[in-house]
Amino acid sequence: MRNQAAVTLFKRGENCWDIARANRAAVLVDGANYFSALRGALRSAQHSIFIVGWDIDSRVTLCGEEDEPDDGLPLQLGPFLTALVEKRPELTIYLLLWDYSVIYALEREPVPSLNLDWKTPRQIKVCLDDILPLGGSHHQKIVVIDDAVAFCGGIDLTIRRWDTSAHEPDDERRRDPGGESYAPFHDLQMCVDGDCAAKLGELVRARWHAAACHAVSAVPPEQRGDPWPDALKPDFSDTKIAIARTIPAIGDEPEVREIEALYIDMIGTAEQFIYIENQFLTSDSIASSLAQRLQQKPELEVLFVSPEDHPGWLEARSMKAGRIRFMQTFEDAGVSEQVRLTYPAVGPQDDETAVMVHAKLMIVDDRCLRLGSS
Numbered sequence: 001m002r003n004q005a006a007v008t009l010f011k012r013g014e015n016c017w018d019i020a021r022a023n024r025a026a027v028l029v030d031g032a033n034y035f036s037a038l039r040g041a042l043r044s045a046q047h048s049i050f051i052v053g054w055d056i057d058s059r060v061t062l063c064g065e066e067d068e069p070d071d072g073l074p075l076q077l078g079p080f081l082t083a084l085v086e087k088r089p090e091l092t093i094y095l096l097l098w099d100y101s102v103i104y105a106l107e108r109e110p111v112p113s114l115n116l117d118w119k120t121p122r123q124i125k126v127c128l129d130d131i132l133p134l135g136g137s138h139h140q141k142i143v144v145i146d147d148a149v150a151f152c153g154g155i156d157l158t159i160r161r162w163d164t165s166a167h168e169p170d171d172e173r174r175r176d177p178g179g180e181s182y183a184p185f186h187d188l189q190m191c192v193d194g195d196c197a198a199k200l201g202e203l204v205r206a207r208w209h210a211a212a213c214h215a216v217s218a219v220p221p222e223q224r225g226d227p228w229p230d231a232l233k234p235d236f237s238d239t240k241i242a243i244a245r246t247i248p249a250i251g252d253e254p255e256v257r258e259i260e261a262l263y264i265d266m267i268g269t270a271e272q273f274i275y276i277e278n279q280f281l282t283s284d285s286i287a288s289s290l291a292q293r294l295q296q297k298p299e300l301e302v303l304f305v306s307p308e309d310h311p312g313w314l315e316a317r318s319m320k321a322g323r324i325r326f327m328q329t330f331e332d333a334g335v336s337e338q339v340r341l342t343y344p345a346v347g348p349q350d351d352e353t354a355v356m357v358h359a360k361l362m363i364v365d366d367r368c369l370r371l372g373s374s
Helices: 031-043 077-087 102-107 112-119 194-212 258-267 284-296 313-333
Strands: 018-029 048-053 092-098 124-129 142-145 149-153 188-193 236-243 273-278 301-305 339-342 360-364 368-371
Touching: 018 031, 018 194, 031 077, 031 142, 031 149, 031 188, 048 194, 077 092, 077 124, 092 194, 124 194, 142 194, 149 194, 188 194, 188 368, 194 236, 258 284, 258 360, 258 368, 284 313, 313 339
Parallel strands: 048 092, 092 124, 273 301, 301 339
Antiparallel strands: 018 188, 018 236, 048 142, 142 149, 149 188, 273 360, 360 368
């Protein structure tokens, strides 16, 4: 992403949907940093906010490492968004989340669409996306503000996502709305502006149109302003960023597998080092591509960072077997000495607390960085 070699890797229609320039881009490590930056950007919204997620919970607390922001607005997401539209009648907020399976129902806010619709003003629109094929899920986590600033990555605006990068084992602030503590949680989100934010706006408006059956116009460039968070320092400037998607076949529309293709193409450029953080290591095609590249490049090393265990009955049973199969690929290819799988933990060695790794990150040779929700 930082030089011409990385940019030429991107191929529209093959391993990405589009390539767009960001004047500024920043990687937000962990929920506290993301929620703080997001709160600052949302406060500056003038025309539209799109929040697209696997889950959205109106009870989530939008704050950083500080105990309470000094902006005078409510802490919780639902009341916070309500306060924004009451302050700016011309602002409309669109919430699009997955019409989820009953398998996950106990982990989520009861009947979120009804709760949000009944508790919020008319300027807040809610839609449950149910157009996906049976067995599929909507997994994008995107926020777009006035088509000028966008956040994209792995963090949903829901409970049990907030944590600091210290991942302190006994951090009392890490509690859900019911007062229950939860394990340290690691994830990433990216903030972008410029044309890249506008393209993400185009993507989420298309999603809204497909699910809600009505179109929403883009914010004209001359009305977009600059909602970039004041306290957020960019990590990159004047950078070309590729946007990749996975879309199942729906009706007459063919499937799109840009994310898988970009993973494989990035692996094919690796010379020295690949660093991967991922909640799930189960893809046979990715494992095979890694094994092949490791055979081609004996000096190449791969480091995986993944959670030791997966919470929930479904994930624990399905993903553990997939990870065993994934790692066996390297044994079978004779390259296991070039690969390491690690599980992060914090606290004293005799009483460690595992960190839940929810991130989806890959870095190749310090040349190309990819993060998302898959």
